[in-house]
Amino acid sequence: MDGRINGQVVTQFVRAYQSIAPLRLGELWAVPIMLRLTLIENLRRVAFRIAWRRRHRDLALEIEGSLVGSLDEHRVALELWRKSYNEERPHEALGMRRPAEVYRESPRPFEGAPDEIAYPPGWLSRKVRGIGSIRLHGAEIRISAALAGWHVGLRPGGPESYLVAFGGLPLGRIDMTAHAFHAESGETP
DSSP: OOSOOOHHHHHHHHHHHHHHSOOOHHHHHHHHHHHHHHHHHHHHHHHHHHHHHHHHHHHHHHHHHTOOSSHHHHHHHHHHHHHIIIIISOBGGGTSBOHHHHOOOOSSOOOOOOSSOOOOTTOEEEEOOTTSEEEETTEEEEOOGGGTTSEEEEEEEETTEEEEEETTEEEEEEETTTTEEEEOOOOOO
16 A cells, blocks of 8 residues: 555445445444554654655755855865764664774775666666656656666566666566566565
8 A cells, every 4th residue: 555545545445345245344443443554654654754854954954054165165174074974973873883883995996887787688778767767668667766877677577577687786576567666675687
């Protein structure tokens, strides 16, 4: 359930159910509970978004408050903030450790991003549009705006599905019957 509930949806649900078998009193009693649970889930999502945005706003205000003067002074202030954020302040998400305690430099050198990722023979390649979607068999399928401009690989995964990967990273599956992408941890391509 996507959390979008209104009177019309509830009426359609009850009518559809009753077209198969009449609702019993206990089942009718459960409808308001379902509505309350949906409301609680929607409130949880809204609260999470508010907290997420507030955290980023607070970080932006903290950085903005330390920026005065010329561009060079801004660079110095930003570097001081970055040092404090990564080396002095513990982070709850890291078990109250500082990012510098957790970060390890990769032994592999960064050789730059490729213009296009090559996928194995038998795979389809689709470029992700700016809005985060691809076209597949005439259908618009939303993958992720984070991949905009990159190519994802599609390997047939069944009669009506594709495994979706970004390079060697499995992202999920496309269900062609629903024209929908489902993120999941899956097999490595």
